[in-house]
Amino acid sequence: MNQYDVTDNGYFGRYGGAYIPEILQKCVEELRINYRRIIDSEDFKNEFDALLRDYVGRPSPLYLSKNLSKLHGCKVYLKREDLNHTGAHKINNAIGQILVARRMGKKRIVAETGAGQHGVATATVCALMGMPCVVYMGALDVQRQRPNVEKMRLLGAEVVAVKSGNQTLKDACNEAIRDWCCHPEDTFYLIGSTMGPHPYPDMVARLQSVISAEIRKQLQEKEGRPTPDYLVACIGGGSNAAGTIFNFLNDDDVKIVYAEAGGKGAESGMTAATLSIGQEGVLHGFRSLIIQDNDGQIVEPYSISAGLDYPGIGPLHAHLVKTGRAQALAINDDEALAAAYELNRIDGILPALESAHALAALHRLTFKPTDIVVVTLSGRGDKDMETYLKHAPQGECPTRYEDIKNNLR
Incomplete structure (x- = not known):
C-alpha cells in the first residue's frame, strides 16, 4: 500500500470515511465488501472494456x-x-457503476447531476441496461442546462427539479440520498464524482x-x-x-x-x-x-x-x-x-x-x-x-x- 491508496476504513490521509444514517449502513457495507472483487474480476473487466471501446468510443x-x-x-x-x-468523461463511471449494480442484484438507479453530463450518462446506461432511473437536479441547473434535461427525459429518465437550498448540485445530492434512504434494498445510488461515503470515492476514481x-x-x-x-x-x-x-x-x-x-x-x-x-x-x-x-x-x-x-x-x-x-x-x-x-x-x-x-x-x-x-x-x-x-x-x-x-x- 502506498501513501495515496485508500485505507481499509476509507480514508485518504485525514479525509474520507463513511458518515451515513443507520438505514444505509447495510447498503454501503455491501458495496464496500464487494466493489473491488467485482471490478477486479475478469468477467467485469471484459464487459467494461468492451463497452468502453465499442459503445463509448475509447x-x-x-x-x-x-x-x-x-x-x-x-x-x-x-x-x-x-x-x-x-x-463527457461521465460515461466511463456510469457504465462501470451500473455493471456493479447489476452484479449486486439492484433493480433501480438514482443519481444526482449538476451540469447534467452525469445525468445524461446515467440515463444513457439505464436505457442500455433496461433499468429505471431517477435523476435529481437543482432547479437552477435545470434552467441553465435545459438541453441535457431534455436528453435525460428522451432517454426515459425521470428528472426531479430540486427547489430547496441554492437549487444546485449540493441540493440534488441531498435529495438523491433521501431517495436512497427510502429505498435501500432495491436501489443503487450511482454517484457522479469522487465524493460520498467510502467506497464511492475510491470506486469512481478506479473506474475513471x-x-x-x-x-x-x-x-x-x-x-x-x-x-x-x-x-x-x-x-x-x-x-x-x-x-x-x-x-x-x-x-x-x-x-x-x-x-x-x-x-x-x-x-x-x-x-x-x-x-x-x-x-x-x-x-x-x-x-x-x-x-x-x-x-x-x-x-x-x-x-x-x-x-x-x-x-x-x-x-x-x-x-x-x-x-x-x-x-x-x-x-x-x-x-x-x-x-x-x-x-x-x-x-x-x-x-x-x-x-x-x-x-x-x-x-x-x-x-x-x-x-x-x-x-x-x-x-x-x-x-x-x-x-x-x-x-x-x-x-x-x-x-x-x-x-x-x-x-x-
Missing part, C-alpha cells in the same frame, strides 16, 4: 494542439473526453482511471515517454481529475494542477473554490474540505459552471493538496469564459465551461520549452451555449486571451 484521442503549444511555449496536449459518447491509463500509453507512442511534466484538470467533486491523475500519483516528477471554480473571486463570497478556502468538515457522507461558516454551516457555492459549484471536494484531492502533491488554482468566471472563447477561435474546439477552467489555468503557469503538458477536456460545450452566447465579447471577436477578457460583457 480510447479518446490525445491531441497535440499546435496553437496552444505556440501560445504557452511548450507542448500542450488535450485529452479529448469531450469526444466520448454523451459528450482509464483516462490516465490511456494518457500513459498515448504519450509513450507520441513522445517516447509515458509521463508528462504537468497534468491539468478542472475539479468540482473530482471525477475527471481523479481519472487524469490516478496512474501518475507515484510519478513524483509529474506536477498535478487542479483548476477549481473561483466564481467572482475566492474571497468574494460567490465562489466554489473549496481547496482554496475550505475547512475540514463532513458533507454527504464523507470528511473533506468544505466551504462553511464559523458555525460549521454550509456556505452556498457559486460558479458560472453548473458542474463545479459544489461546496466540497473529493477526499483524495483534499489529501493531495494538503500534502503538497497537487496544486490548486481558483479560476474566476471571466478567466474560464475567455479560455473557452480562445480555444474555440484558435483550435475550433468549444469546451464545456468546466473544462474551460483547466484551460485558463495554463495562463497562470510558467512553462519551459521542453515541458509536456496534458489538459483534460472533460466535456464539450454544447450544453453551455446559452451562457457562451450571453457573455460573448462585443464587436469583433478577438483571439488573444487578455483581449477576450477585456471585451467580455
Whole structure:
C-alpha cells in the first residue's frame, strides 16, 4: 500500500470515511465488501472494456494542439473526453457503476447531476441496461442546462427539479440520498464524482482511471515517454481529475494542477473554490474540505459552471493538496469564459465551461520549452451555449486571451 491508496476504513490521509444514517449502513457495507472483487474480476473487466471501446468510443484521442503549444511555449496536449459518447468523461463511471449494480442484484438507479453530463450518462446506461432511473437536479441547473434535461427525459429518465437550498448540485445530492434512504434494498445510488461515503470515492476514481491509463500509453507512442511534466484538470467533486491523475500519483516528477471554480473571486463570497478556502468538515457522507461558516454551516457555492459549484471536494484531492502533491488554482468566471472563447477561435474546439477552467489555468503557469503538458477536456460545450452566447465579447471577436477578457460583457 502506498501513501495515496485508500485505507481499509476509507480514508485518504485525514479525509474520507463513511458518515451515513443507520438505514444505509447495510447498503454501503455491501458495496464496500464487494466493489473491488467485482471490478477486479475478469468477467467485469471484459464487459467494461468492451463497452468502453465499442459503445463509448475509447480510447479518446490525445491531441497535440499546435496553437496552444505556440501560445504557452511548450507542448500542450488535450485529452479529448469531450469526444466520448454523451459528450463527457461521465460515461466511463456510469457504465462501470451500473455493471456493479447489476452484479449486486439492484433493480433501480438514482443519481444526482449538476451540469447534467452525469445525468445524461446515467440515463444513457439505464436505457442500455433496461433499468429505471431517477435523476435529481437543482432547479437552477435545470434552467441553465435545459438541453441535457431534455436528453435525460428522451432517454426515459425521470428528472426531479430540486427547489430547496441554492437549487444546485449540493441540493440534488441531498435529495438523491433521501431517495436512497427510502429505498435501500432495491436501489443503487450511482454517484457522479469522487465524493460520498467510502467506497464511492475510491470506486469512481478506479473506474475513471482509464483516462490516465490511456494518457500513459498515448504519450509513450507520441513522445517516447509515458509521463508528462504537468497534468491539468478542472475539479468540482473530482471525477475527471481523479481519472487524469490516478496512474501518475507515484510519478513524483509529474506536477498535478487542479483548476477549481473561483466564481467572482475566492474571497468574494460567490465562489466554489473549496481547496482554496475550505475547512475540514463532513458533507454527504464523507470528511473533506468544505466551504462553511464559523458555525460549521454550509456556505452556498457559486460558479458560472453548473458542474463545479459544489461546496466540497473529493477526499483524495483534499489529501493531495494538503500534502503538497497537487496544486490548486481558483479560476474566476471571466478567466474560464475567455479560455473557452480562445480555444474555440484558435483550435475550433468549444469546451464545456468546466473544462474551460483547466484551460485558463495554463495562463497562470510558467512553462519551459521542453515541458509536456496534458489538459483534460472533460466535456464539450454544447450544453453551455446559452451562457457562451450571453457573455460573448462585443464587436469583433478577438483571439488573444487578455483581449477576450477585456471585451467580455
